[in-house]
Amino acid sequence: MAASEGACLNHVSRESPDIKRLAQFYTEVFGFEQLAAPNFPFGVIWLKLGSFYLHLIERDPSTKLPEYSAMSAVAAPENLPRGHHVCFSISNFDSFVRTLKDKGIQVHETCQPDGKTKQAFFFDPDGNGLEVSSARPAP
Structure with missing residues (x-):
């Protein structure tokens, strides 16, 4: 039996000085439930x-x-494709990105080499890198 057999992602955690603000961001932007x-x-x-x-x-x-933290890992969303980030697949990609921009969130948009998969990179209020993708994850 391989050591990773049956392993799956349990959760991702984010440390914050203001968890209520961060929770509000994730519930309003992505629709998380508490x-x-x-x-x-x-x-x-x-x-x-x-x-x-x-x-x-x-x-x-x-x-x-530490001097090197999530807040300073990369300074701008255009650096996130090679930086630390969490990615969510979004079925309504274009309207979702428009909503981010309407909220005043700085977004860096790109497209994968296949020419089909759209990506947008941005930060949460604590500076954690996020990506949304038009592609569905592989099963």
Whole structure:
């Protein structure tokens, strides 16, 4: 049995100084729903979109962030195709990107070499890289 047999993604977590602001962004922009979360000694918000889970965790205010952090990994969305990001497939790609722009979110749009798959890169309020793609994930 391979060590990874049966393995699957459980969740992605994002640390933030303002988890309520970040939760509002993900619920308004992507349509995540908020779930009940266990009672931790720090703030957490658990979100779900389809079968994808996002855990927002309150940053310890006494922790000094390293010089190289999510906020400074890349300075602009056009650098995200080679930077750290999480990608969501979006069926209504063009209207979704238009909504991002209407919200004042800076977006870098590109197209994969196949000429069919559209991509848009942007940041959440904490500077985490995001991508939306017109392609459906492979089964």
